[in-house]
Amino acid sequence: MAHRYINESAVYLLPQPLLGYMLPYKNRLRDRAVAADQRRAWDPQEAARHFIDLDRWGDSVFHCMPINWSDAILYYNEDSLREHGVLPWHTVTVYRRLVSAFAKGDAESVCRHAADLGHYLADAHVPLHLCSNYNGQFTGQHGIHALLESRIPEYFLNQMLVPFKRPQWIPDARLAIWDIIRESSAPLVRVFDCERSCRVTVPIPWQVSPIKQGSRLVRKESKEFVRCYDQCLGGLMGQRLYASIHNLASWWWSAWIEAGQPNGTLWKDKKTFGQKSNGFSIPVFEMGGIQVDSVISLRSLNQEFKECDE
Numbered sequence: 001m002a003h004r005y006i007n008e009s010a011v012y013l014l015p016q017p018l019l020g021y022m023l024p025y026k027n028r029l030r031d032r033a034v035a036a037d038q039r040r041a042w043d044p045q046e047a048a049r050h051f052i053d054l055d056r057w058g059d060s061v062f063h064c065m066p067i068n069w070s071d072a073i074l075y076y077n078e079d080s081l082r083e084h085g086v087l088p089w090h091t092v093t094v095y096r097r098l099v100s101a102f103a104k105g106d107a108e109s110v111c112r113h114a115a116d117l118g119h120y121l122a123d124a125h126v127p128l129h130l131c132s133n134y135n136g137q138f139t140g141q142h143g144i145h146a147l148l149e150s151r152i153p154e155y156f157l158n159q160m161l162v163p164f165k166r167p168q169w170i171p172d173a174r175l176a177i178w179d180i181i182r183e184s185s186a187p188l189v190r191v192f193d194c195e196r197s198c199r200v201t202v203p204i205p206w207q208v209s210p211i212k213q214g215s216r217l218v219r220k221e222s223k224e225f226v227r228c229y230d231q232c233l234g235g236l237m238g239q240r241l242y243a244s245i246h247n248l249a250s251w252w253w254s255a256w257i258e259a260g261q262p263n264g265t266l267w268k269d270k271k272t273f274g275q276k277s278n279g280f281s282i283p284v285f286e287m288g289g290i291q292v293d294s295v296i297s298l299r300s301l302n303q304e305f306k307e308c309d310e
């Protein structure tokens with residue numbers, strides 16, 4: 001997924017005064033967007049934080065999987081939970097770290113956890129991070145992961161315009177992450193079917209072309225093939241990208257509110273705080289009271305969880 005692009009774009013959706021506090025850090029938020037992927041090299045726990053194999057837990061996963069990690073390890077074996085991915089629980093952990101970083105006024109921690117939150121949330125928006133056949137290895141569609149989350153944005157990112165949408169208050173991150181995962185995983189069948197149908201529609205010699213990567217030429221899916229796939233998916237990845245950016249702004253904003261709306265002038269990183277943006281206009285809207293009717297739709301999980309218990 002276009003992690004750097006998502007982290008940077010989300011800053012511009014923030015309302016004042018948070019926009020003013022975060023804008024000086026936008027380069028750090030962008031540059032650290034892939035730190036979570038880099039940690040895989042030395043942290044054996046890291047890989048499991050980027051996915052969840054929903055299919056390993058059966059159809060009732062959205063109703064029955066506990067939203068609290070402490071409950072999940074009571075009901076399921078911790079090793080299997082880790083083996084099949086801990087993305088939803090870890091994303092919430094990082095959100096909680098961000099709330100406490102805001103509350104402490106620690107700008108360095110705010111940047112670190114805000115950037116990581118952007119990474120994990122973006123992963124939760126990609127259908128192939130949510131199933132065990134994540135790279136088409138079980139269906140003879142090897143390479144579909146990069147095709148979906150990298151090739152499509154690479155080819156079409158410069159044509160995408162991020163619509164300005166006001167962030168929404170997230171009343172409970174533990175529920176909101178499962179809403180995102182449910183929405184992201186809904187088109188999984190289409191993701192595999194469309195790749196298969198484009199392999200038939202686009203003549204084989206036109207499916208790959210030499211693409212410049214740094215100073216090298218590599219063989220990758222051609223623009224014709226990527227276009228076929230994107231059109232078959234109905235622009236799905238563009239929609240997931242916009243949703244990632246909007247949700248990230250909503251989660252950052254909610255973390256800041258939950259931390260008590262700290263004043264950015266109290267943040268400890270005096271060196272970078274307070275730099276004014278220049279050269280462009282900033283969208284500003286009233287903070288006002290939180291619009292309770294604009295919350296992201298949530299399942300009433302406690303009730304459903306009881307049903308699973310019986």
Ligand SMILES: [Zn+2]
Nearest residue numbers: 037050119123
């Ligand atoms: Zn990742």
